[in-house]
Amino acid sequence: MKGLDFDFLKFNWLDAIDIVLVAILVYYIYSLVRNTLAVNLILGMFIILIAYYVVSSLHMNLLTAIISKFMSVGIIALVIIFQPEIRRFLLHIGKSTFLQKNKAWWGRLFGSKDIERDNLLRIKPIIDACKTMKKTRTGALIVFVKYYDEEFFTNSCEVIDGKISKRLLESIFQKHSPLHDGAVVISENKIKSASCILPLTDNDKLPPQFGLRHRAGIGVSELSDAVAVIVSEETGEIAYAKQGRVRMNVSFGELEKLLNKDF
Numbered sequence: 731m732k733g734l735d736f737d738f739l740k741f742n743w744l745d746a747i748d749i750v751l752v753a754i755l756v757y758y759i760y761s762l763v764r765n766t767l768a769v770n771l772i773l774g775m776f777i778i779l780i781a782y783y784v785v786s787s788l789h790m791n792l793l794t795a796i797i798s799k800f801m802s803v804g805i806i807a808l809v810i811i812f813q814p815e816i817r818r819f820l821l822h823i824g825k826s827t828f829l830q831k832n833k834a835w836w837g838r839l840f841g842s843k844d845i846e847r848d849n850l851l852r853i854k855p856i857i858d859a860c861k862t863m864k865k866t867r868t869g870a871l872i873v874f875v876k877y878y879d880e881e882f883f884t885n886s887c888e889v890i891d892g893k894i895s896k897r898l899l900e901s902i903f904q905k906h907s908p909l910h911d912g913a914v915v916i917s918e919n920k921i922k923s924a925s926c927i928l929p930l931t932d933n934d935k936l937p938p939q940f941g942l943r944h945r946a947g948i949g950v951s952e953l954s955d956a957v958a959v960i961v962s963e964e965t966g967e968i969a970y971a972k973q974g975r976v977r978m979n980v981s982f983g984e985l986e987k988l989l990n991k992d993f
């Protein structure tokens with residue numbers, strides 16, 4: 731009888747690096763899809779994969795053939811289904827590149843105070859406008875995007891391309907303004923557009939009080955690197971959506987910190 735082959739148990743440092751990298755990748759994917767619909771899709775795929783192994787090991791040929799045909803087109807289906815997650819994943823990688831990180835490090839080393847001060851100056855009119863809108867129960871949806879996709883936004887928005895100001899934001903969302911319906915998009919330190927119709931999230935686990943405004947804010951944050959600030963017309967509460975997840979009852983202090991980090 732031939733001896734058993736335990737070669738596969740040999741373990742070297744490259745295997746260790748391999749395992750660590752796979753663990754990081756799995757964690758990265760998990761943190762991208764956590765609390766989003768993609769989790770259910772991954773679970774569904776996993777069940778189909780197990781079903782395939784079960785039926786093929788039981789030699790159930792017809793079912794095996796059907797599932798394997800289904801899986802052979804799976805890769806195209808996966809790219810289509812997970813398009814928002816793949817896009818977010820690539821954007822994350824791009825954002826964490828050496829150059830981008832270095833920019834932040836130079837800032838931290840030599841000009842952190844100035845950068846922080848500049849950032850707070852940029853954010854202040856937005857926070858102030860949110861404070862007023864919360865007080866007056868004016869519904870608002872403000873979306874911040876790092877990369878302004880002309881095609882995506884121009885088709886469904888009114889172009890503004892104006893300086894960020896408290897009064898401009900308040901006037902846009904004021905109930906009688908023709909532009910108050912929809913979202914304001916801020917990018918490149920400007921109010922790029924208003925009255926934007928955004929894609930709604932399909933997430934069915936959201937609180938029942940979340941209507942279209944909240945769904946639109948969460949929806950756009952699922953599809954891109956956008957973050958959204960939502961002021962509820964009903965309650966005046968501020969919500970913050972990022973990567974398809976939403977934080978409710980955000981205080982102005984928190985909002986400042988979040989925008990300082992993400993905007």
Ligand SMILES: Nc1ncnc2c1ncn2[C@@H]1O[C@H](COP(=O)(O)OP(=O)(O)OP(=O)(O)O)[C@@H](O)[C@H]1O
Pocket residue numbers: 869870871910911912913926927928929930939940941942943944945946961962963964965
């Ligand atoms: N697809 C969309 N994109 C951007 N804004 C939208 C979209 N659909 C609806 N809205 C905005 O949401 C408003 C309706 O909000 P709705 O009352 O359904 O939201 P909500 O999440 O319950 O918030 P609120 O607490 O302010 O009522 C609309 O007047 C419009 O301004």
